[in-house]
Structure formats: structure tokens, C-alpha cells
Amino acid sequence: MKVRIHKLFQYLLETTEAEPEAIVGFSLATPPKLGDFLADLDPEMPLDWNNRSFRGLPELRGHVLAQAGLEGICAPDDVLITAGAAEANYLAIRQLVGPGDHMVIESPGWPQAAVLGQAIGAHITTVSRDEAQGWSLAPDRLAQAVTPGTRLIFLTNPNNPTGRMMTSDELAEVVAIARNAGAWLLVDEVYAGLEWEGVRAPSVAGLYERGITTGSVSKALGLQGLRTGWLICRDPELVMDAVILRENGSEIMNIMGEVIGELALRPERLAPALARARAEGLANLARLDAFVAATPGLDWVRPQAGLIGLARLPEGIDSDDFARRLLAPPWRTFLLPGSAYGQPGHIRLGVGGGASVRLEDGLTRVAALLAAWDR
Numbered sequence: 001m002k003v004r005i006h007k008l009f010q011y012l013l014e015t016t017e018a019e020p021e022a023i024v025g026f027s028l029a030t031p032p033k034l035g036d037f038l039a040d041l042d043p044e045m046p047l048d049w050n051n052r053s054f055r056g057l058p059e060l061r062g063h064v065l066a067q068a069g070l071e072g073i074c075a076p077d078d079v080l081i082t083a084g085a086a087e088a089n090y091l092a093i094r095q096l097v098g099p100g101d102h103m104v105i106e107s108p109g110w111p112q113a114a115v116l117g118q119a120i121g122a123h124i125t126t127v128s129r130d131e132a133q134g135w136s137l138a139p140d141r142l143a144q145a146v147t148p149g150t151r152l153i154f155l156t157n158p159n160n161p162t163g164r165m166m167t168s169d170e171l172a173e174v175v176a177i178a179r180n181a182g183a184w185l186l187v188d189e190v191y192a193g194l195e196w197e198g199v200r201a202p203s204v205a206g207l208y209e210r211g212i213t214t215g216s217v218s219k220a221l222g223l224q225g226l227r228t229g230w231l232i233c234r235d236p237e238l239v240m241d242a243v244i245l246r247e248n249g250s251e252i253m254n255i256m257g258e259v260i261g262e263l264a265l266r267p268e269r270l271a272p273a274l275a276r277a278r279a280e281g282l283a284n285l286a287r288l289d290a291f292v293a294a295t296p297g298l299d300w301v302r303p304q305a306g307l308i309g310l311a312r313l314p315e316g317i318d319s320d321d322f323a324r325r326l327l328a329p330p331w332r333t334f335l336l337p338g339s340a341y342g343q344p345g346h347i348r349l350g351v352g353g354g355a356s357v358r359l360e361d362g363l364t365r366v367a368a369l370l371a372a373w374d375r
């Protein structure tokens with residue numbers, strides 16, 4: 001299985017050394033610092049792995065279930081702590097899908113499933129989200145794509161990159177479609193926890209015996225560098241298959257990621273951290289709304305949840321050209337072109353990152369470049 005580079009990663013690789021002065025579309029809440037955790041860390045903690053669970057620290061797995069509202073529905077052994085949601089997705093996709101198997105994915109969506117599915121030699125059907133309907137995923141479109149032979153449905157909720165949320169009712173319909181076909185249903189919840197409209201959607205691991213929930217501390221808590229995420233599924237064989245594949249990759253989780261992740265998810269830390277991220281996100285969202293409304297030709301569907309959304313560029317501007325010109329002097333501002341998501345007429349806007357990303361400066365430069373654009 002040879003994994004090929006995706007446009008999104010290609011763009012990040014090509015631009016990592018650009019040293020932008022501002023970032024528009026930062027996808028993490030303001031990252032905490034190591035010092036925020038030092039008082040609760042034990043300097044005598046051994047850094048070996050003896051006598052630890054291959055599934056992750058039991059207390060951490062307990063917190064993972066609690067934050068997803070799955071306590072009493074899923075057991076701690078249904079949780080595997082992973083190196084981010086990315087590893088959780090990888091382990092599940094790799095162990096479930098074989099050459100020629102049928103996968104159903106969404107567009108726009110997080111590219112990982114398509115990249116891995118192509119490398120595996122799976123047959124992939126893409127279901128388009130509808131921008132005119134606020135980027136919703138119509139259940140009847142999904143139902144048409146899923147067949148009795150479908151092995152895996154991969155979705156994000158909230159959606160990356162549009163911030164669209166599936167409600168409980170919509171999720172119930174999706175579960176019914178998956179169950180009817182006997183398909184596995186993986187819903188990546190990496191952006192859950194910051195809902196701007198309504199409440200957090202239920203996790204599929206609690207709704208369906210072949211439902212797989214993945215998530216992490218990366219986005220709402222800004223702790224991406226810890227590489228602490230999870231996979232939750234009530235099927236013991238799926239979880240064990242993931243443990244086995246991980247043993248043949250990175251073997252075990254990293255202990256600092258688990259220990260700090262456990263501290264971060266303790267209720268007394270989690271609640272204030274989410275409250276801070278919500279307050280910051282809401283203020284920036286209001287700012288972005290005002291910016292889009294005031295910028296001729298720009299339009300967007302305000303995200304319902306999570307830290308990012310897609311804005312439509314004025315007719316005739318290609319997102320790649322726009323993003324590259326914006327990154328170059330004199331603008332020196334980073335944003336992700338919609339082409340990274342198969343949406344060349346869009347750009348990704350976001351509300352994360354705190355003061356260090358200089359969102360206001362970035363928006364001023366986006367407006368200036370749009371005004372200067374020669375169409």
C-alpha cells in the first residue's frame with residue numbers, strides 16, 4: 001500500500017517555511033502551555049511503559065467516555081487511546097477496508113479517508129454536501145451511495161471544513177442507512193465540543209454497534225502537539241484489530257501525551273477550557289460574519305460548530321492563486337485554499353489561534369488583496 005500525497009498536505013508542506021505574519025483560518029483553540037500543567041505533574045513519574053494498558057490510561061479512557069456522553073453506554077475497554085484522531089482513523093480504515101471494498105465518503109470533507117482508501121485500492125463513492133442547504137449532507141444522497149456491499153462510511157461531525165453539524169435526527173437516519181447495509185460507520189468528531197448553534201450531537205459509538213467515534217484533544221482544547229486522541233467502538237474485535245495494527249506501527253501511546261491528556265480532560269479543567277475557547281470562538285465568529293458581510297463578493301455559510309468554515313470567493317478568483325498571492329509579500333498572510341478540499345472557488349476561514357495569529361491584520365489583508373485583484 002503506497003500512500004500518495006494529498007493537495008491539502010502538499011500545500012502545508014510547501015508553505016511551512018513561509019513565516020506568515022498573520023493566519024486566517026487557524027483550526028485550533030488557543031494552545032495551552034506546558035506550564036499550565038506543571039503543578040499537577042509528578043516529577044517522580046517513571047517514563048517507561050511497564051504494566052500499562054495497551055488501550056491507554058484507564059482514567060483517561062473514562063474521561064473520554066464522559067466528554068462524549070457515553071458513560072454507561074460504552075465501557076472503558078471500548079476506548080483505545082491513539083496518537084490523535086488521525087491515528088484512530090488510520091487504524092480503523094486500514095483494518096476494515098481491503099482492496100476492492102466499497103467506501104462512502106463526503107465532499108467537502110477531511111481527506112484522510114480518500115487518501116487511505118485509494119492507497120488500499122478501495123472503490124470509493126463520494127457524496128456531495130450541498131452548499132445551498134448550508135453544506136448539509138442529504139440522507140437520501142447518502143442512501144443512494146450506500147449499497148449492501150458497502151464496507152465503511154466515513155463522515156465528520158462537525159464537518160471539516162464547513163462546520164456543519166448533523167443533528168440527532170440526521171444521525172439516526174445515517175445510522176439506519178449504515179445498519180441496513182451492514183456497513184461500518186466512522187464519524188470523526190475531532191471538532192466536537194465547540195457548538196455555536198444547538199448542543200453537541202450524540203456519538204455514533206453509542207448509537208450503533210458498528211459505529212466508530214474518533215476524536216482528540218487537538219482542536220477545542222488546542223492540544224494538537226500532545227498527539228492524544230481516541231477511537232471508541234463497542235465491537236471488541238474492531239478495537240483489538242486497532243491495538244494489533246498499532247503494535248506494528250508505533251507500538252504504544254506516548255506517556256506524556258496520555259498523562260497531560262488525562263489532566264486536560266478532568267472535568268475541573270475541561271469545563272473552563274471549553275468555556276474560554278467558546279468565548280474566544282464566538283467573538284471571532286461575530287467578527288468573521290461582519291467581515292464577510294462587509295467584503296464585496298465574499299459569502300459564507302457560518303459554521304454551526306468547530307473552528308473553521310468555507311467562504312466563497314468572488315466569481316473568477318481561483319483559491320490557489322489567491323492563497324499563494326496572500327502568502328507572498330506584502331500581505332504575508334496564510335489561509336488554506338478551498339482547492340485543498342476540492343472547492344477551488346472557496347477559502348477556509350477560522351476562528352482559532354488567539355492573539356498570536358493576528359486575525360484582524362489577516363482579515364484586513366484579505367480585504368486589501370480582494371480589492372486589488374485584477375479579474
Ligand SMILES: Cc1ncc(COP(=O)(O)O)c(C=O)c1O
Binds near residue numbers: 027083110156218
Ligand atoms: C476531521 C479531522 N480529523 C482528524 C484530524 C487530525 O487530528 P488529530 O490532531 O487529532 O490527529 C484533523 C486535523 O485537522 C481533522 O480536521
